[in-house]
C-alpha cells in the first residue's frame with residue numbers, strides 16, 4: 240500500500256475524535272463504566288470470579304442481577320454464581336451463620352454490633368484459600384454491602400479501606416415525594432412524577448426498579464409516594480392496589496412505602512360527617528383503613544401528615560391538638576408496626592407572632608403527649624428551606640418526643656431546576672449545629688439519631704427532586720443531592736468532600752483532573768447561591784408564589800408570605816430583629832445560643848440579618864459598612880457563579896457531549912441569574928440605604944422597575960393549590 244495512502248488512513252484514524260459513549264444521565268451514579276486500568280480490572284475480575292450467594296438471602300435475585308450487571312459493564316466478565324462454597328469461590332455474600340465461614344466467633348462478634356441493616360466487608364482466608372466476604376445480619380444488609388463493593392470498584396479503590404464495618408446511624412431514611420396524583424410535582428423541576436398511577440398496577444416501568452436500586456445503593460429505606468398537600472383519593476381501594484404494586488417492586492431493595500394521609504379522608508372518601516379524632520367512628524374508620532392497607536402491603540411504613548398548615552385540614556379544625564390527631568393515626572398503625580411522621584411546619588394564617596417562633600409555640604407544650612410511634616418531622620430551619628437558616632429551635636426543645644429532620648433536596652429556593660447547588664454543606668451545617676440543649680455537643684445529628692434521647696424511632700427525610708426527566712433530577716448535579724442525602728442519612732459524620740468525591744468518581748470518572756475540577760465546582764456552590772441570593776442572614780426575598788428569581792419588593796398576600804416581612808428594609812437599616820428587643824425568637828434557643836447570637840460581637844455574620852435589624856452604616860468585622868458588605872457579598876456570589884462556569888468549560892474533552900453541554904448551558908443560566916439577583920436586590924435595597932455602590936465591584940445593571948415588572952406565570956414547579 241502506498242506510504243502516502245497509509246499515512247492518510249492512519250491520520251484519519253488518529254483524528255477521529257475519541258468518541259465517548261453518549262450518556263443522558265439516566266444511569267445516575269450506577270454507571271458501572273468500564274475499568275480501564277488493566278491491573279485493577281484483573282484484581283476485580285478475580286474477586287468476582289465465582290460468587291457464593293448463600294441461599295437464605297431472600298433478595299438474592301436482586302443481588303445477583305446487580306453483581307452481574309456491574310461485572311459485565313465494568314469488567315466484561317460474567318461471574319459464576321453458586322449457593323454453596325466451591326473450590327472456585329472468590330466472594331461470599333451471606334447472612335449471619337448461614338455458612339461455615341460466617342460462623343466464626345470473630346465474624347459473629349462483628350455482626351452482633353452491626354444491627355439489621357449493617358454489613359461487613361473483608362478478605363478472609365480459610366485453609367490457605369482467600370475469600371472476599373460481604374457478611375450481614377439480613378438480606379438488606381447484604382444488598383447494601385454489595386453496593387458498597389461495586390462503589391469501591393467503580394471508584395478504582397485498591398481496597399486499602401478494608402475491613403469495612405457499616406451500620407446506619409438513623410433507622411428511617413426516607414424520600415418525601417411532593418408528587419400529586421395527576422403526576423404534577425409540587426416544587427419539582429425534573430418533569431412529571433415517575434409514578435404512572437393510571438397504568439399501575441399492571442405496568443411496572445423499568446424506572447421503578449432503577450429507582451429502588453438507586454435508593455438502595457445509598458441506603459435509603461423508605462419512600463413517601465405522595466404530596467404532603469395530600470389527596471385522600473390515594474387511600475381508596477383502587478389506589479391501594481396501585482401502591483401495592485410499587486411496594487412489591489421495592490421490597491427486595493429494602494425500600495418501604497409510606498403515604499401521606501389527608502386528615503379529612505374520613506369525610507372525603509369515608510362518607511363520615513366529621514374527622515374529629517376523638518369521635519369513635521372516625522377512629523374506627525382509620526383503624527379499618529390501616530388494616531385494609533396492611534392487607535395489601537404487610538410492610539407498609541406508615542403515614543406522613545401535614546395538618547393545620549397552609550390550609551391543610553387537621554385536628555385543630557375540631558379544637559383538638561396535634562397530639563390527639565397524630566395519636567389517633569398512631570393507634571391504628573401500632574399493631575402493624577407502622578409510624579406516623581407528623582410535620583411541625585405550622586404557622587397561623589393570622590400571623591400572631593414571628594413565623595419563626597410558631598412551631599415551638601404549638602409543639603413544645605405537647606412534648607411527651609405523642610405516642611411512641613409518632614415522630615415530629617421538623618424542617619432544618621424555622622422558616623422554610625431557605626439557602627441558609629439557623630437550625631430549627633424545636634431541635635432539643637422536645638426531649639420527650641421523637642424528632643425527625645426534614646431537608647429539601649429539590650431546590651425550591653436554591654435555583655430550582657437550573658442552578659448547581661451541592662447541598663451536602665447545607666445539610667451538614669444543620670446536622671452539626673450544637674443546640675446546647677443538654678449541654679455542649681447536643682448536635683441536631685445526635686438528637687435525630689437517638690444518641691441524646693434514646694428514641695426507639697429515628698428518622699431523616701428529604702423532599703425529593705426526582706421526576707420523569709431522563710436524568711431523573713432535571714439538572715444533572717441534582718443527582719449529587721439525592722446521593723448526598725442518602726449517604727448522610729446513613730452516616731451523618733461523612734464529610735461533604737468525601738461524598739462529593741464518591742459521586743464524582745462514579746458519575747464522571749476517576750482522573751484527578753475530573754475529580755479535582757468538579758470538586759472545585761461543587762463544594763463552594765451552595766455558598767455562591769447564598770451570596771448572590773440571600774447573604775448575611777437575609778431570607779425569603781424570592782419571587783411571589785413560584786419562588787423563581789428575586790423579589791425583595793414582594794408585598795402581596797398575608798404578611799408572612801411577603802418579602803418585606805423578612806428583610807424589613809427602611810432608611811434606618813435592614814434585617815429582622817429576633818433578639819429580646821424584637822420578636823425574641825432567640826428565647827426559644829438554649830441560653831448559650833441566645834447569648835451568642837444576641838451579641839453583635841459574637842453573632843456569626845452569616846446569621847446577622849436573620850437575628851438583627853442593623854443600620855446601613857453598621858461596621859462589619861471586615862471593617863466595611865453593612866451596605867458595602869452586602870454589595871461585596873452579592874458580587875462574590877456572581878464571581879463564584881462565573882468561576883464555576885469557567886471551570887466546567889475546561890472539562891469539555893473529559894466529559895461526554897450530552898451531559899457536558901446540558902451542564903454548560905445551565906451554568907450559563909446560573910451565571911446570568913446570579914447577576915439578575917444581584918442587580919435586582921442591590922437596586923431595590925439602595926432605595927433605602929441611599930448609599931453608592933462600592934467602586935471596586937461590578938455596578939448593578941438596569942433599572943429597578945424593569946426587574947419589578949418581570950412576570951413568570953409559567954415558572955416551573957407547580958405551585959400549591961391553596
Ligand code: GCW
Nearest residue numbers: 417425426467468584623959
Ligand atoms: O416550602 C413550602 C412550599 C410548599 C410546601 C410547603 C410545605 C408542600 O412552598 O409548596 O407544600 O413548604 O413544606 O408543606
